Amino acid sequence: MIRVTRSAIIDAPIERVWAILRDFNSHTAWHPVVAESVIENDEPADQVGCVRNFTLKDGNHIREQLLALSDNDYVSTYCILDATLPMQRYVATVQLKRVTDGDRTFWHWQSTFDTPRGREQEFADLVGKGVYEGGFEGLRAFLRRRPGAPAVRTAGSETMATQGMVVSRFGGPDVLEARPLEARFPAPGEVRVRHSAIGVNYIDVYIRKGEYRMIEPPAPIGMEAAGVVVDVGDGVTHLLPGDRVAYACAPPGAYVGVRTLPASQVVVLPDEIDDETAAAVMLKGMTAEYLLHRTHRLRGGETVLVHAAAGGVGLLLCQWAKALGARVIGTVSTDDKARVARAAGCAATIVGRDYRFAAALHDATGGRGADVIYDGLGQAAARENLEALAMCGHWICYGHASGPFDRLPVESLGQKSATFSSPVLFHYTAERAALTEMAQRTFEALRQGTIRLDIRHRYPLSAAAQAHRELESRSTVGPLILLP
Amino acid sequence: MIKVYTSSVIDAPAEQVWARIRDFNGLPGWTPFVAESRIEGGLPSDKIGCVRNFRLKDGGMIREQLLTLSDYDYQCSYSILESPLGVDNYVATLKLTPVTDGNRTFAEWWAEFDCAPDREGQLSRDIGQGVFQAGFDSLKMLVRR
Numbered sequence: 319m320i321r322v323t324r325s326a327i328i329d330a331p332i333e334r335v336w337a338i339l340r341d342f343n344s345h346t347a348w349h350p351v352v353a354e355s356v357i358e359n360d361e362p363a364d365q366v367g368c369v370r371n372f373t374l375k376d377g378n379h380i381r382e383q384l385l386a387l388s389d390n391d392y393v394s395t396y397c398i399l400d401a402t403l404p405m406q407r408y409v410a411t412v413q414l415k416r417v418t419d420g421d422r423t424f425w426h427w428q429s430t431f432d433t434p435r436g437r438e439q440e441f442a443d444l445v446g447k448g449v450y451e452g453g454f455e456g457l458r459a460f461l462r463r464r465p466g467a468p469a470v471r472t473a474g475s476e477t478m479a480t481q482g483m484v485v486s487r488f489g490g491p492d493v494l495e496a497r498p499l500e501a502r503f504p505a506p507g508e509v510r511v512r513h514s515a516i517g518v519n520y521i522d523v524y525i526r527k528g529e530y531r532m533i534e535p536p537a538p539i540g541m542e543a544a545g546v547v548v549d550v551g552d553g554v555t556h557l558l559p560g561d562r563v564a565y566a567c568a569p570p571g572a573y574v575g576v577r578t579l580p581a582s583q584v585v586v587l588p589d590e591i592d593d594e595t596a597a598a599v600m601l602k603g604m605t606a607e608y609l610l611h612r613t614h615r616l617r618g619g620e621t622v623l624v625h626a627a628a629g630g631v632g633l634l635l636c637q638w639a640k641a642l643g644a645r646v647i648g649t650v651s652t653d654d655k656a657r658v659a660r661a662a663g664c665a666a667t668i669v670g671r672d673y674r675f676a677a678a679l680h681d682a683t684g685g686r687g688a689d690v691i692y693d694g695l696g697q698a699a700a701r702e703n704l705e706a707l708a709m710c711g712h713w714i715c716y717g718h719a720s721g722p723f724d725r726l727p728v729e730s731l732g733q734k735s736a737t738f739s740s741p742v743l744f745h746y747t748a749e750r751a752a753l754t755e756m757a758q759r760t761f762e763a764l765r766q767g768t769i770r771l772d773i774r775h776r777y778p779l780s781a782a783a784q785a786h787r788e789l790e791s792r793s794t795v796g797p798l799i800l801l802p
Numbered sequence: 803m804i805k806v807y808t809s810s811v812i813d814a815p816a817e818q819v820w821a822r823i824r825d826f827n828g829l830p831g832w833t834p835f836v837a838e839s840r841i842e843g844g845l846p847s848d849k850i851g852c853v854r855n856f857r858l859k860d861g862g863m864i865r866e867q868l869l870t871l872s873d874y875d876y877q878c879s880y881s882i883l884e885s886p887l888g889v890d891n892y893v894a895t896l897k898l899t900p901v902t903d904g905n906r907t908f909a910e911w912w913a914e915f916d917c918a919p920d921r922e923g924q925l926s927r928d929i930g931q932g933v934f935q936a937g938f939d940s941l942k943m944l945v946r947r
């Protein structure tokens with residue numbers, strides 16, 4: 319048996335180093351020999367038992383399984399399941415310890431394994447020098463690129479002054495007023511984020527009008543933003559000052575420059591996703607993710623009707639559903655939007671402003687109807703949706719831009735053995751494990767080009783009322799963002 | 803029970819640092835705060851169970867008993883039998899680990915003990931900084947290459 323041990327001092331606080339090393343899927347960001355890393359079966363990267371599939375820069379492949387992970391002791395243990403290299407019974411442990419003298423980190427990396435007789439030295443060097451020492455240097459270089467602010471917490475109670483757009487009373491776009499606000503020092507479990515871009519969503523309109531009673535005016539609205547961590551409260555281990563982050567969650571309050579909110583809903587952004595894209599995709603992308611994979615598991619060959627197909631969520635649904643092999647038909651209000659929707663994967667579009675689409679849909683599907691309807695329209699489209707649905711179809715009403723239902727259309731479902739769903743993103747993201755999975759799958763879809771974002775509508779934060787006016791007038795295409 | 807943990811990096815190979823500190827009777831030779839030390843009953847200073855009896859430069863007397871000593875792990879632990887500190891059930895461990903990168907030493911020193919609640923903060927600072935970190939600082943000077 320060969321035993322390889324290497325250790326080093328890393329000139330960064332242990333929380334900073336651990337935030338990187340505890341992520342079983344982080345090596346492509348910092349390790350010089352790893353070209354590609356994928357966690358199999360879409361499991362979260364901190365799921366004990368998950369398997370990562372490495373492609374090394376020299377072309378070799380290695381599958382490794384996470385055996386143990388302790389945030390308390392800063393220990394991660396893993397083994398090789400199979401590899402194109404002759405290494406057997408490889409078990410390795412990464413352990414960090416705090417160097418209190420200078421707030422640095424001691425990193426200990428050790429493994430035991432077997433290899434064919436005569437090649438012991440070759441593999442001891444490969445692992446010790448190539449993988450472990452190379453890894454130390456790689457992580458140091460990564461930290462120089464992404465240093466983060468020092469993780470020292472200052473005396474504690476100071477608040478930061480900022481500006482925000484506040485709903486002064488429930489009503490039209492003009493009730494949005496710019497006001498000075500404060501972002502307090504994060505309490506335990508909280509994080510303070512300096513926003514660089516803020517997403518506008520239709521739910522902001524419902525809340526502004528008072529249809530969803532999620533605030534008591536005067537209060538800022540907004541569910542989605544991207545930015546940089548200013549500081550974190552006690553007990554927050556996955557974020558550090560200086561991290562680029564994004565979120566999409568309740569409670570409302572994102573239309574501000576700096577904000578303090580629960581850290582559990584905040585995720586670190588991959589380097590390649592810029593802040594504007596993140597602010598435009600967190601809420602809408604994770605919504606498309608769960609609508610296509612969770613509320614309904616979309617299968618190739620299904621016919622899908624997407625309403626507001628050129629809208630923020632609509633465009634993502636079209637692109638992603640097409641990539642999953644579905645036949646996508648979209649409704650839109652103008653020819654220009656129809657062109658955009660077709661470019662995003664719609665096989666056909668139905669153009670109109672009056673919620674009459676069932677007849678055209680039956681024409682386009684040989685009378686069969688849609689297996690799945692993604693409906694963000696609500697009341698005005700309800701009757702036509704029932705008509706447009708195929709036998710045993712699934713009608714998913716996830717919004718009501720045309721107004722809320724007078725009453726739910728339950729009785730009529732029996733005419734077609736139809737299923738009706740009324741899902742809400744925030745219920746799907748309530749658990750941190752599900753949230754990270756949904757965010758990672760959305761980032762991956764962006765990386766792969768499965769979904770693409772074209773941000774046509776940018777406003778200064780102070781012009782939020784204008785953004786709302788345009789969103790409600792049905793004149794926008796794709797996502798809208800506010801810039802503080 | 804409270805725990806005080808101090809760690810540092812010493813710029814010399816672990817075996818060299820260990821040679822300095824493994825002698826349980828050797829505190830006057832490497833710490834800045836011990837004036838004189840003897841082992842009670844004439845026992846060898848690496849015999850488990852032996853008691854060192856030492857006088858601090860500020861005058862206080864302390865008796866400590868060696869609980870474990872491992873040349874293999876570069877680690878020893880000991881308990882306080884008598885001291886003016888006002889601590890109970892005090893057990894401390896000193897451990898060295900080689901840092902292969904740069905052939906240096908990662909040194910850890912920690913203690914667990916009971917004391918009056920209102921003295922926890924002060925004692926943690928006195929022990930963590932005044933004893934453990936001060937010891938490391940003087941080791942750093944002694945082994946300087």
Ligand SMILES: NC(=O)c1ccc[n+]([C@@H]2O[C@H](COP(=O)([O-])OP(=O)(O)OC[C@H]3O[C@@H](n4cnc5c(N)ncnc54)[C@H](OP(=O)(O)O)[C@@H]3O)[C@@H](O)[C@H]2O)c1
Nearest residue numbers: 519520626629630631650651694716717718720742743792
């Ligand atoms: N449940 C959830 O988890 C969840 C999450 C995110 C979004 N949503 C819902 O998804 C829908 C889309 O959200 P989004 O933010 O991406 O907005 P959006 O689709 O970019 O904008 C709304 C679109 O709805 C269409 N629309 C039809 N009738 C309308 C009316 N009377 N007033 C205004 N718009 C009308 C318009 O497209 P045309 O002009 O082409 O018809 C308009 O562009 C909304 O209903 C939202 O509430 C739900």
